[in-house]
Amino acid sequence: MSVTRGPRANRMGIRFWMFMGLMELVPLFPLSALLFSDHGLSGTAISTLLVLWSMTTFVLEIPSGALGDLLPRRLLLACSVLLRAGGFGLWCIAPSYLSFAIGFLCWGVCDAFTSGTLESLVYDELQYRGEGHAYGPVMGTGRAISLLATLSALLSAGPLFALGGYGLVGAVSFGAGVAATATALSFPNPPRRQVTSERGGLHRYLSTFKVGFEEVRKERVVMRLVLIAAIMQSMTAIDEYFPLLAHENGAARSFIPVLVAIPVLCASVGSWIAGHCTEVSRRATLLTVAATGPLLLLGAQSHHQWGMLLISLAFGIIQWGIVVSGLWLQDAIVGAARTTVTSIAGFGAEVTSVGWYLVAATTLTVTDISGLMSWFSLPCLLIAGITWFWFPQRPPAGPLLQQSATNKKR
Numbered sequence: 001m002s003v004t005r006g007p008r009a010n011r012m013g014i015r016f017w018m019f020m021g022l023m024e025l026v027p028l029f030p031l032s033a034l035l036f037s038d039h040g041l042s043g044t045a046i047s048t049l050l051v052l053w054s055m056t057t058f059v060l061e062i063p064s065g066a067l068g069d070l071l072p073r074r075l076l077l078a079c080s081v082l083l084r085a086g087g088f089g090l091w092c093i094a095p096s097y098l099s100f101a102i103g104f105l106c107w108g109v110c111d112a113f114t115s116g117t118l119e120s121l122v123y124d125e126l127q128y129r130g131e132g133h134a135y136g137p138v139m140g141t142g143r144a145i146s147l148l149a150t151l152s153a154l155l156s157a158g159p160l161f162a163l164g165g166y167g168l169v170g171a172v173s174f175g176a177g178v179a180a181t182a183t184a185l186s187f188p189n190p191p192r193r194q195v196t197s198e199r200g201g202l203h204r205y206l207s208t209f210k211v212g213f214e215e216v217r218k219e220r221v222v223m224r225l226v227l228i229a230a231i232m233q234s235m236t237a238i239d240e241y242f243p244l245l246a247h248e249n250g251a252a253r254s255f256i257p258v259l260v261a262i263p264v265l266c267a268s269v270g271s272w273i274a275g276h277c278t279e280v281s282r283r284a285t286l287l288t289v290a291a292t293g294p295l296l297l298l299g300a301q302s303h304h305q306w307g308m309l310l311i312s313l314a315f316g317i318i319q320w321g322i323v324v325s326g327l328w329l330q331d332a333i334v335g336a337a338r339t340t341v342t343s344i345a346g347f348g349a350e351v352t353s354v355g356w357y358l359v360a361a362t363t364l365t366v367t368d369i370s371g372l373m374s375w376f377s378l379p380c381l382l383i384a385g386i387t388w389f390w391f392p393q394r395p396p397a398g399p400l401l402q403q404s405a406t407n408k409k410r
Contacts, residue, residue: 012122012125012126012129012138012188013134013137013138013141013142015183015186015187016118016122016138016142016187017138017141017142017145018180018183019077019118019180019183019184019187020118020142020143020145020146020149021145021146021148021149022149022176022177022179022180022183023081023114023146023149023176023180024146024147024149024150024153025149025152025153025172025176026088026153026173026176026177027153027154027156027157027160027161027169027172027173028088028091028092028157028166028169028170028172028173029150029153029154029157029173030153030154030157031157031161031166031169032091033046035091035095035166036049036100039095039096041097041100045097049097049100049101049104050104052101052104052105052108053104053105053107053108054108054350054354055108056104056105056107056108056109056111056112057108057111057112057115057350058347058350058351059112060108060109060112060113061112061115061343061346061347061350062209062340062343062344062347063112063209064076064109064112064113064115064116064117064343065115065116065117065212065337065339065340065341065342065343065344065346066205066208066209066212066337066339066340066343067113067205068113068116068117068120068339068340068343069120069208069212069336069337069338069339069340070204070205070208072189073117073118073120073121073187073189073339074121074184074185074186074187074188074189075185076113076114076117077113077114077117077118077121077184077187078181078182078184078185079113080109080110080113080114081110081114081177081180081181081184082177082178082181083106083109083110084106084107084109084110084177085173085174085176085177085178085180085181086106086174086177087102087103087104087105087106087107088103088170088173088174088177089170089174090102090103091103091170092166092167092169092170092171092174093170095166112343115342115343115346116338116339116340116341116342116343116345116346117339119139119326119330119342120330120338120339120342121187121190122135122138122139123135123330123338124190124191124338125187125188125190126138127190128190128191129190135327135330136274136275136276136277136327137275137276138275139275139323139326139327140271140272140273140274140275140276140323140327141271141272141275142275143268143271143272143274143275143319143322143323144268144269144271144272144275145268146271147264147265147267147268147271147319148264148265148268150264151261151264151265151268154257154260154261155257155261156172157169160172208336208337208340209337209340211335211336211337211340212335212337212339212340212341212343212344213340213344214335215333215334215335215337215341216341216344219332219334221332222329222332222333222341224390224391225325225328225329225332225390226329226341226344226345226348227348227386227390228325228329228383228386228387228390228391229322229325229326229329229345229348229349230345230346230347230348230349230351230352231348231349231352231383231386232318232321232322232325232383233322233345233346233349233352233353234348234349234350234352234353234355234356235318235356235379235380235383236315236318236319236322236353237353237356237357237360238296238315238318238356238373238376239263239315240357241360241369241372241373242259242260242263242308242311243256243260244369245300245308245311245369245370245373246259246260246305246308248368248369248370249302249303249304249305249307249308249370250304250305251305255305259305259308262308262309262312263308263311263312263315263316265312266312266313266315266316266319267315267316267318267319268319269316270315270316270317270318270319270320270323271319271320271322271323273320274319274320274321274322274323274324274327275323275327277324280324282387282388282391285321285324285387285388285391286384286385286387286388286391288317288320288321289317289321289380289383289384289387290380290381290384291314291317292314292317292318292377292380292384293377293378293380293381293384294377295310295311295313295314295317295377296310296311296314296373296374296376296377296380297374297377298310299311299314299373300370300371300372300373300374300377301370301374303370311373314380318380321383321387326345328391329341329342329345330342356379360372363375
């Protein structure tokens with residue numbers, strides 16, 4: 001159900017959408033591995049960079065959440081995005097293994113510090129302005145714009161490289177980061193609940209950290225929604241195998257980017273729909289998520305390029321589930337450590353994604369990519385069952401959906 005947004009929600013939404021789009025408008029992403037290879041890095045060396053990137057995000061995910069509950073969130077967002085942009089600039093100005101490592105370190109810090117911080121800032125601002133019901137549409141549209149920006153970066157990388165090489169690609173990526181930094185600084189700084197502590201500094205930080213964990217541990221609804229959100233986010237791991245699946249099914253290399261773009265478009269639509277349907281029943285969630293299993297199975301077993309259409313629909317549903325679970329989680333959080341709780345879900349997603357990759361690596365020793373994608377239909381059905389038992393029968397008693405229901409009655 002669509003909800004009407006007020007003028008403040010519209011202004012907040014525009015800035016948020018700009019930030020989300022600029023964050024992902026980085027044409028250096030799809031060319032990074034080629035950049036490393038062209039400067040003498042072996043496959044093993046590139047793998048160590050990816051490990052550094054993942055481990056940085058992994059280690060800082062939850063600790064950065066507590067900082068997001070203590071420090072001005074817009075400042076954290078601005079500094080982290082600028083840090084990542086600086087890393088991209090370093091790659092192009094002084095390409096070497098050391099600069100690549102520093103860039104990935106900056107990138108991992110950015111991923112950790114923006115995870116949860118942005119959602120919490122938007123949620124608290126809209127609640128403070130009395131427009132909490134607009135959080136769903138604002139967030140859903142933002143996720144859709146983010147995916148479309150990713151698609152734009154993929155499609156523009158080749159032409160930009162042809163025009164100006166890595167220098168132009170890096171300049172555009174750095175410029176997008178600077179623009180995102182300026183947008184973050186324009187965000188409001190709404191008042192919010194904070195953990196009270198007799199002492200400041202490290203003691204207050206640890207108190208915030210503890211409050212977030214305690215809410216997840218003691219509040220059953222929050223704990224379950226954290227787990228559902230983490231599992232749903234981790235399922236995006238399947239997109240890493242889409243190019244390989246398209247190639248296995250006989251697609252020409254020049255046509256593979258087009259096929260890979262279809263799931264991104266479907267994910268954008270799924271995000272938008274989820275944001276504009278804030279009242280979702282447990283039964284609807286079960287049936288919708290369960291549909292991903294058959295879609296993945298039929299698409300993978302088709303052994304044809306049209307099968308990507310079915311897989312794209314499944315991927316769109318997964319993105320729908322990510323946004324829906326995130327909205328319900330934000331609404332269920334009642335304590336003063338909102339960003340910490342959200343970061344716990346992000347940490348869970350990182351851990352589960354690693355598990356999917358390990359399972360995929362093992363599965364590929366006995367089957368091909370089509371077989372792997374078929375096996376992924378089983379956890380989709382399992383996740384659907386989990387949502388039936390763990391998804392609340394009615395919206396959490398938070399302000400977002402309460403206010404949405406009140407507006408509906410009016």
